[in-house]
Amino acid sequence: MEARDITDKCLDIWRDPYGFARGLKERGERPLAYFCSYAPEEIMHAAGFTPVRLMGATRNIASADAHLQAYCCAVARTDLDMALEGELDWLEGAVFVQTCDTMMRLSDIWRLNTSFPFHGDISLPVRMGEPVSLDYMREELASFRRSLEAYRGAPIAREDLERSIETYNRNRRLAGEVYRLRRERPEVLGGLEGTACVVAGLWMRKEEHNSLLEELLEGLDASDASDAAGGAGGDPLTPLFAAGSVCTTPDLFELARELRADIVDDDFCCGHRYIEGQVEPEGDDPLERIAERLSGRINCPAKHSAAEERTAYLAERVRACGAAGLVLFLQDFCEPWLFEVPFLKERLRDEGIPVLVLESDLQSFSRGQLRTRLQAFLETIRGV
Amino acid sequence: MGDGEKADKAEKERRRIKSTEAMRELMTRYYVDAKTAGERGVKVAWITSGGPVEPLWCFDVIPVYPENHGAMCGAAHMAVELAEKAEERGFSRDICSYARCDFGSAYTGGGPIGGLPRPDFLVCCNNICNTVVKWYEELARYFQVPLFIFDTPFVRGGLKEHAAAYVLRQMEEYFAFLEGATGKEMDEARFLEVAARSLEAISLWKDILSCAENVPSPMTCFDAFILMAPVVTLRGTEGVISFYRGLLEEMRRRVEEGIAIIPGERLRLLWDNIPIWYEMRNLGRLFMEERACLVADTYTNAWTFDRVDVSRPMESLAEAYASVYLNIDLESMLEQVVALAGRFKVDGMIMHSNRSCKPYSLGQFDLARMFTERTGLPALIIEADHTDSRVYDRSDVETRIRHFLDLLA
Numbered sequence: 031m032e033a034r035d036i037t038d039k040c041l042d043i044w045r046d047p048y049g050f051a052r053g054l055k056e057r058g059e060r061p062l063a064y065f066c067s068y069a070p071e072e073i074m075h076a077a078g079f080t081p082v083r084l085m086g087a088t089r090n091i092a093s094a095d096a097h098l099q100a101y102c103c104a105v106a107r108t109d110l111d112m113a114l115e116g117e118l119d120w121l122e123g124a125v126f127v128q129t130c131d132t133m134m135r136l137s138d139i140w141r142l143n144t145s146f147p148f149h150g151d152i153s154l155p156v157r158m159g160e161p162v163s164l165d166y167m168r169e170e171l172a173s174f175r176r177s178l179e180a181y182r183g184a185p186i187a188r189e190d191l192e193r194s195i196e197t198y199n200r201n202r203r204l205a206g207e208v209y210r211l212r213r214e215r216p217e218v219l220g221g222l223e224g225t226a227c228v229v230a231g232l233w234m235r236k237e238e239h240n241s242l243l244e245e246l247l248e249g250l251d252a253s254d255a256s257d258a259a260g261g262a263g264g265d266p267l268t269p270l271f272a273a274g275s276v277c278t279t280p281d282l283f284e285l286a287r288e289l290r291a292d293i294v295d296d297d298f299c300c301g302h303r304y305i306e307g308q309v310e311p312e313g314d315d316p317l318e319r320i321a322e323r324l325s326g327r328i329n330c331p332a333k334h335s336a337a338e339e340r341t342a343y344l345a346e347r348v349r350a351c352g353a354a355g356l357v358l359f360l361q362d363f364c365e366p367w368l369f370e371v372p373f374l375k376e377r378l379r380d381e382g383i384p385v386l387v388l389e390s391d392l393q394s395f396s397r398g399q400l401r402t403r404l405q406a407f408l409e410t411i412r413g414v
Numbered sequence: 415m416g417d418g419e420k421a422d423k424a425e426k427e428r429r430r431i432k433s434t435e436a437m438r439e440l441m442t443r444y445y446v447d448a449k450t451a452g453e454r455g456v457k458v459a460w461i462t463s464g465g466p467v468e469p470l471w472c473f474d475v476i477p478v479y480p481e482n483h484g485a486m487c488g489a490a491h492m493a494v495e496l497a498e499k500a501e502e503r504g505f506s507r508d509i510c511s512y513a514r515c516d517f518g519s520a521y522t523g524g525g526p527i528g529g530l531p532r533p534d535f536l537v538c539c540n541n542i543c544n545t546v547v548k549w550y551e552e553l554a555r556y557f558q559v560p561l562f563i564f565d566t567p568f569v570r571g572g573l574k575e576h577a578a579a580y581v582l583r584q585m586e587e588y589f590a591f592l593e594g595a596t597g598k599e600m601d602e603a604r605f606l607e608v609a610a611r612s613l614e615a616i617s618l619w620k621d622i623l624s625c626a627e628n629v630p631s632p633m634t635c636f637d638a639f640i641l642m643a644p645v646v647t648l649r650g651t652e653g654v655i656s657f658y659r660g661l662l663e664e665m666r667r668r669v670e671e672g673i674a675i676i677p678g679e680r681l682r683l684l685w686d687n688i689p690i691w692y693e694m695r696n697l698g699r700l701f702m703e704e705r706a707c708l709v710a711d712t713y714t715n716a717w718t719f720d721r722v723d724v725s726r727p728m729e730s731l732a733e734a735y736a737s738v739y740l741n742i743d744l745e746s747m748l749e750q751v752v753a754l755a756g757r758f759k760v761d762g763m764i765m766h767s768n769r770s771c772k773p774y775s776l777g778q779f780d781l782a783r784m785f786t787e788r789t790g791l792p793a794l795i796i797e798a799d800h801t802d803s804r805v806y807d808r809s810d811v812e813t814r815i816r817h818f819l820d821l822l823a
Contacts, residue, residue: 135776169576369548372504
């Protein structure tokens, strides 16, 4: 496939991920859902499942309102709604990592009201990244591994787990290459296309995704700016950095492009936080190594970080990629992020980084409103 | 004053809970102590309502509770103007209103007691929610003081061994943190004393709540919401024990003399979730008119640890703190709610769907359904917020409650 065909295919998947994932089951794979980038996919993968991410959908709620109040995020509400409406019948089950209070309660609500064969729970520590929580993390992963083994009726072999770790490490390395290209040669690979190629992997078996990324990177190596995937040509685009939890749709990236800007790097949990760090390839205890990678990442805001850690981290990454501003793209009612907003905004502005806060609303999704706000922000940055 | 009026007044006085005055004195003394701590060289720590407070008393640190303060601000109808101060600084109206109110008070010194005394350090335990982690991170940034996080992972089924080990390790860290923060050494004998006093206070509190099992009930849970302040803030001290002994005596006397808090009690109800602080008076009046008594609730029972083993105080306190009502799965919550309904002989349950509290509120629809399936008793869910009265629709809520009570009668 040409690079352009690959990026088109990935964008299509991002536009209709669950339609695509349904196909996995038809092809004989065993899709197992997860919601959070802290899910230990290597273990799920080694057990023979294809981990697939549920990250909401733009839709009206039909059944979930009878179980979840309207004051929690639309990701939780629309995911539950799809399950209750029978639209996720291709799933073998779901794995809940206790990211935040909403996910913690959603797990019980999901288990009580659906009838998927498998249900997994992992209770993450809130002191992620501190040595005191590492043993606990490791044991939670071990307990999760046992529940998967009991469900499939066979232990997960050590070689299989090591092979899955290798596959996922390879995936993160390749995705890292995509990110590097997107930052360094935006004329060859745009933010929209680059992100799409990484995000599409959330609904693919990673072996297949690895081949796809290799093909993409080879294709791009050979290409120059004129025939590149998403290289916009003409005037350079205004570089932006974006952060938040998930981008359910590619709209934010598309709008940036329409407005002659490019999101050259990000801190999304379906983006950079997902591919950050590697599991140590060698060592005695694979679970401990997986726990170490999860702990070593920059924490999701739902976890505890030292006072200025996230601000310093974001400021550094924004500067490193040369972005002219930061867009915080948040889920509605997402307390962990909303608590950080005033401090982040103030501190980054002190450092000369303009910040725009946008809230995603999957139920009454208004592309026009997002566009207007992004346009006004870009005009301020460009001094128009 | 006519004879009828006089009799009315005497009857009202007979029904009034007299210990409320002693509590007001106790709490006033506590707040005066806390606010003048700095002058006396005594350290102040802000701590979450579910946090382990015993170690603080053991190190002579005065614990201060922003949540309790939030409740006071709500009851005094001052929460909204404080929350607005936080909103002006960019905090979304979608974050917990206790937190917004607390930030507003910290910025302005506003509120019924002129704000809380400045903390020397912060202690945050997430057994009640994870909101407090973010809230206390912001406080740590604002006050530039150290923050200790006591992490209690969510419990499904029972507390797992590795989770118990994790919380115990943090209990040890907590003591080391306090040694650093106060420059004092941990005194084991002192700790045992404080822990024993804390358990005694909790056990007295449990006995007091149990008095409401009597028909008619000598108190409502709205009284308990007020009377719980000492067990939340002062458990571990001597004063709280003598106060609760007096209160228990009064409750037992009321039971003996048949003094009902709601004259002509005809319905008994269970309350779920944090009170709607700014609406206590109006709702109290409504329930009085309807002769419905809220005899028990899931909120004040949160401080009734029954598994604490004094022979291993540190482990057992750590485990008790990890397994509180809000940190367990829905089925385990259901067991507790069903048990309360049986013990207190209730006719139904009213659940406050609290916009500010996701761990308490998400799952209530399923809990209500399971509760009815198990007990045959109906449940009503009302929408509100514990301190932000701007989201509260009084006429709608009151109409729904009256309909519900008609249905029960």
